[in-house]
Amino acid sequence: MVRQLATKRPLIAITGSAGKTTTKEMLAAILQTRWRILKSVGNMNFVNHTMAYKRKIAPFHQAIVLEYGMSNAGHIRRHCQVLRPNIGIITNIGTAHIGSFGGDIRKLAAAKSELIKNMEQTGTLVLNRDDENSKWLLTGGFSGKIIYIGINKTADYQASGIQYALQGMRFKVKLNGQIHDFYIPTYGVHHVYNALSAIAVAHRLGFTPSEIRLGLRNYLRLIRRLQIHRIGQGIRIVDDSYSANPQAVKAALDVLSHIGSGTNIAVLGSMLGMGVYSTKAHRTVGRYVAGKKVHQLYTFGNSAQQIGAAARGAGFPAQNVFHFVNRDALNRQLRRNLKPGTTV
Known part of the structure; x- marks a missing residue:
């Protein structure tokens, strides 16, 4: 015992x-x-x-x-x-x-x-x-x-x-x-x-x-913490939107890379509360994206531009990086690119 x-x-x-x-x-x-x-x-x-x-x-x-x-x-x-x-x-x-x-x-x-x-x-x-x-x-x-x-x-x-x-x-x-x-x-x-x-x-x-x-x-899973939503035609949404820091975002990108078998789209917003570490934090995430099985990158918010810039600098295709400051515009673009088998 x-x-x-x-x-x-x-x-x-x-x-x-x-x-x-x-x-x-x-x-x-x-x-x-x-x-x-x-x-x-x-x-x-x-x-x-x-x-x-x-x-x-x-x-x-x-x-x-x-x-x-x-x-x-x-x-x-x-x-x-x-x-x-x-x-x-x-x-x-x-x-x-x-x-x-x-x-x-x-x-x-x-x-x-x-x-x-x-x-x-x-x-x-x-x-x-x-x-x-x-x-x-x-x-x-x-x-x-x-x-x-x-x-x-x-x-x-x-x-x-x-x-x-x-x-x-x-x-x-x-x-x-x-x-x-x-x-x-x-x-x-x-x-x-x-x-x-x-x-x-x-x-x-x-x-x-x-x-x-x-x-x-049987433990209690909380909403917006790596929740998987299946919306038909093999399309899945990985919702980890509750909060964000580099450690959590990298973990979510790992999950996207492992479970996505078709086109994988990462939608990443600005990470708040980073203070003087903000630029480094966002660029760290961008470089990480470039090394994962991600095919398109959408960023949202001013600080998130650094994610896209760092991803491009690390070899991610520039034509597959999209930045938005308007949520409706992001959603419209995302809907256009949602094909059967896509994981977001």
């Missing part, structure tokens, strides 16, 4: 630049196969939300699963002052909100590290071994247990055999010395990382592979 993480009720806080909400929903769904829990609603993850959740905790709740969001330094510390977690997950360190930190990834990582410093110091922390920027997290003074998840690098919970399947992803993870198969009903390798964090915590809390499998198959 796996050793329990703590003798008291698990209070789990999830932060990171991307994947917070999905990781929270995956973990919550697993825990709900056996327990009564309290979880944060949608992506309502500001400090005032944490205060409201605290008032809702009841004696019958066997675990608490919350997102701790931030847009600036000090926010996560304030979350922890309201509810001090004994289990923490930092999904990754990317470029969301980097504009608030002068484009400095180390300063952003230091702000995320407030979870490490202010959670229970004998608790358990889950980190992403593959995430390059997680090396800037300030783990030195933490005296609890650190668990690593990963795909490419050796980790405590490591996924292998990752495959795009029917409307989702299949992968394998070793638990208690045995290989187990898992499925998540959403596309993208980045979601496998989210699932690994949920698996790590649930397994350490004593949940069985069957319970974990059931929870992952």
Whole structure:
């Protein structure tokens, strides 16, 4: 039997630049196969939300699963002052909100590290071994247990055999010395990382592979987060329009490249909140587009022009790049180019 993480009720806080909400929903769904829990609603993850959740905790709740969001330094510390977690997950360190930190990834990582410093110091922390920027997290003074998840690098919970399947992803993870198969009903390798964090915590809390499998198959998927819409004649729309940062856009482009078998069209808007990092962020995405299986690129908004410029500079055909500042004009052009078998 796996050793329990703590003798008291698990209070789990999830932060990171991307994947917070999905990781929270995956973990919550697993825990709900056996327990009564309290979880944060949608992506309502500001400090005032944490205060409201605290008032809702009841004696019958066997675990608490919350997102701790931030847009600036000090926010996560304030979350922890309201509810001090004994289990923490930092999904990754990317470029969301980097504009608030002068484009400095180390300063952003230091702000995320407030979870490490202010959670229970004998608790358990889950980190992403593959995430390059997680090396800037300030783990030195933490005296609890650190668990690593990963795909490419050796980790405590490591996924292998990752495959795009029917409307989702299949992968394998070793638990208690045995290989187990898992499925998540959403596309993208980045979601496998989210699932690994949920698996790590649930397994350490004593949940069985069957319970974990059931929870992952049935977790709540949120709207405009890599939703696939089928509109006839083999045309599919990959809707990941809820929010955008370079990390998330690259993940969506990966999905488009993997599932699109005909003409693939990327429609990318300006990414907000990038601050002084904005030009670099948009040009990074443009170069990434040029290396993927994308046949036409539509950009929308002033900053998004940099995506098209960088894509052309990296070898993407100039005649297949279209920029718009009017949404109706974009939609008209897109409708003209929608052929059977197109994925957008």
